Amino acid sequence: MPEKSFDNKPLKDALTATSQAVERLMDPILAVPSGPEAKVVEAMRYSFFSGGKRLRPFLVLASAELYGVNKKQALRVAAAVECVHCYSLIHDDLPAMDDDDMRRGKPAVHKAFGEATAILAGDALMTLAFEILSEEASHPDPNIRLKLIKNLAQASGHHGMVGGQMIDLSASDHNLGEAEIYRLQQMKTGALISFSVEAGAILGHASEKALSSVHGYARDLGLAFQIADDLLDVEGDADEIGKATNKDADAGKATLVGIMGVERARKQANILANQAIEHLSDFDDKASLLRAVAHFAIFRRT
Amino acid sequence: MPEKSFDNKPLKDALTATSQAVERLMDPILAVPSGPEAKVVEAMRYSFFSGGKRLRPFLVLASAELYGVNKKQALRVAAAVECVHCYSLIHDDLPAMDDDDMRRGKPAVHKAFGEATAILAGDALMTLAFEILSEEASHPDPNIRLKLIKNLAQASGHHGMVGGQMIDLSASDHNLGEAEIYRLQQMKTGALISFSVEAGAILGHASEKALSSVHGYARDLGLAFQIADDLLDVEGDADEIGKATNKDADAGKATLVGIMGVERARKQANILANQAIEHLSDFDDKASLLRAVAHFAIFRRT
Numbered sequence: 038m039p040e041k042s043f044d045n046k047p048l049k050d051a052l053t054a055t056s057q058a059v060e061r062l063m064d065p066i067l068a069v070p071s072g073p074e075a076k077v078v079e080a081m082r083y084s085f086f087s088g089g090k091r092l093r094p095f096l097v098l099a100s101a102e103l104y105g106v107n108k109k110q111a112l113r114v115a116a117a118v119e120c121v122h123c124y125s126l127i128h129d130d131l132p133a134m135d136d137d138d139m140r141r142g143k144p145a146v147h148k149a150f151g152e153a154t155a156i157l158a159g160d161a162l163m164t165l166a167f168e169i170l171s172e173e174a175s176h177p178d179p180n181i182r183l184k185l186i187k188n189l190a191q192a193s194g195h196h197g198m199v200g201g202q203m204i205d206l207s208a209s210d211h212n213l214g215e216a217e218i219y220r221l222q223q224m225k226t227g228a229l230i231s232f233s234v235e236a237g238a239i240l241g242h243a244s245e246k247a248l249s250s251v252h253g254y255a256r257d258l259g260l261a262f263q264i265a266d267d268l269l270d271v272e273g274d275a276d277e278i279g280k281a282t283n284k285d286a287d288a289g290k291a292t293l294v295g296i297m298g299v300e301r302a303r304k305q306a307n308i309l310a311n312q313a314i315e316h317l318s319d320f321d322d323k324a325s326l327l328r329a330v331a332h333f334a335i336f337r338r339t
Numbered sequence: 340m341p342e343k344s345f346d347n348k349p350l351k352d353a354l355t356a357t358s359q360a361v362e363r364l365m366d367p368i369l370a371v372p373s374g375p376e377a378k379v380v381e382a383m384r385y386s387f388f389s390g391g392k393r394l395r396p397f398l399v400l401a402s403a404e405l406y407g408v409n410k411k412q413a414l415r416v417a418a419a420v421e422c423v424h425c426y427s428l429i430h431d432d433l434p435a436m437d438d439d440d441m442r443r444g445k446p447a448v449h450k451a452f453g454e455a456t457a458i459l460a461g462d463a464l465m466t467l468a469f470e471i472l473s474e475e476a477s478h479p480d481p482n483i484r485l486k487l488i489k490n491l492a493q494a495s496g497h498h499g500m501v502g503g504q505m506i507d508l509s510a511s512d513h514n515l516g517e518a519e520i521y522r523l524q525q526m527k528t529g530a531l532i533s534f535s536v537e538a539g540a541i542l543g544h545a546s547e548k549a550l551s552s553v554h555g556y557a558r559d560l561g562l563a564f565q566i567a568d569d570l571l572d573v574e575g576d577a578d579e580i581g582k583a584t585n586k587d588a589d590a591g592k593a594t595l596v597g598i599m600g601v602e603r604a605r606k607q608a609n610i611l612a613n614q615a616i617e618h619l620s621d622f623d624d625k626a627s628l629l630r631a632v633a634h635f636a637i638f639r640r641t
Contacts, residue, residue, distance in 0.1 A: 072522070073509050074502035081497065128462060133454035152435035153508050156458065160430060161497040163462065167469045168492035171485045179481035183473045186488060190470035195383065195463040200376035206455050207375045220374070 104241020142279030201225025406543020444581030503527025
């Protein structure tokens with residue numbers, strides 16, 4: 038059973054270390070050029086280096102550890118996933134999309150750099166993710182790199198994240214049922230979280246069985262995380278979270294919390310976190326951080 | 340010397356055949372799903388199947404022919420490049436960017452589907468390009484697929500197309516000199532045109548020397564094409580072209596035609612087209628379509 042409060046120092050340390058390592062790797066990759074195109078790279082840096090939980094990079098590294106993957110390689114894949122995540126935040130915040138002015142306690146990219154630059158910065162971050170994955174430093178086996186590229190594309194594209202955002206945007210117009218919201222979440226945020234966990238297994242040449250365990254873990258974790266996110270939107274403190282709250286209700290968006298109510302949603306998140314942890318039963322202590330993050334998912338405050 | 344008028348039936352036939360083949364390939368790949376995410380796929384289809392010259396796919400196929408590349412493989416790469424081209428048109432047309440309401444004689448994607456869907460359709464088309472390239476059907480050698488992915492990412496990202504669009508957008512604020520405009524064009528449209536020509540050579544395991552010939556051809560062709568585009572913007576008929584004319588001058592944008600004047604620009608396009616053709620001197624009749632397209636670049640009316 039997840040505890041009633043969350044204080045896991047090893048996990049906190051691991052999240053901090055992940056953040057630092059990913060930023061060290063990306064600093065030279067996102068070097069600002071001297072020409073007038075500098076502005077778009079500054080916007081990319083503004084987004085990438087603006088903190089955040091680094092959940093997805095952490096999941097890549099933690100799952101890579103299960104399979105004894107070379108850390109430098111896992112870190113590059115972790116950075117690529119974070120590039121895609123940052124691109125999706127930049128585009129989702131645009132006025133035409135979710136119209137969010139604040140992100141991580143700072144003005145959103147389009148508020149700081151203008152809309153055109155924000156669109157381009159998102160485009161370039163996504164492109165950069167695929168460039169990073171294509172390079173030999175990400176894994177010596179070309180077929181592994183190609184599998185990562187293909188799975189990341191599928192998780193991000195119209196059958197994954199983009200499709201989920203499309204459903205979410207049209208959900209303001211019509212009500213969705215519980216099953217439809219699950220599917221939306223699965224696509225919009227679940228697919229990239231699942232990819233993050235699977236990436237470690239792919240890097241480690243994991244068997245199909247092991248892949249399906251981490252897949253089950255990732256699916257339940259992603260949903261638990263999303264419900265917790267919706268609960269924070271309803272109950273959280275905007276100052277602590279760094280973005281506006283009650284956005285979903287204001288936008289007339291259908292969420293599981295809206296349908297289930299706060300109590301049932303919190304129970305459901307708990308069940309999902311426990312289920313996620315059960316998927317890891319074949320792994321020993323090496324999976325302790327992945328177990329801890331399932332607790333964190335539902336007890337976080339930001 | 341390019342002729343004074345353009346009427347090359349083999350080239351016209353090849354462009355038509357390219358268009359048909361690329362559309363046949365993409366039709367099932369862009370199958371519309373049954374869920375509410377269908378809208379984004381419809382917007383992707385609207386963009387992809389809206390005609391256009393199919394110059395980039397044609398260049399992939401024509402250069403692949405120089406190296407005897409399997410046609411089915413070349414066609415997949417051609418389609419991937421066209422996905423990137425379509426994504427760039429959708430995003431460039433957005434109100435926050437170039438604010439173009441018409442494209443290829445029809446309402447731009449954001450006019451037909453709304454801005455949010457247009458942003459997402461562009462995102463998903465770009466993602467799809469990398470997915471297509473990652474698959475074995477694009478080439479049996481994984482290292483070839485990875486080279487295509489890496490080069491396409493570099494041509495499209497902040498050092499290529501996106502960087503060029505960033506310079507172009509900031510160019511409304513300050514005047515650019517001739518050298519800076521050449522660099523802008525090289526990045527904004529030249530990089531993807533170069534990639535298209537190089538892709539055929541990469542698929543065909545071309546030598547470094549052969550790669551550098553086609554690279555020189557592609558660079559000069561890209562610039563000639565861009566000057567011709569600017570000339571059309573000044574002199575063309577909006578009905579024939581299918582989009583508004585005099586946009587650049589209205590937007591205060593610096594173009595080579597603006598700096599050189601119409602006469603010198605036309606001469607320069609001519610010189611570039613001839614230079615492009617000279618780069619192909621090592622190739623026999625197999626390069627006749629590539630030579631023809633260099634003529635077409637400067638004598639086209641749309």
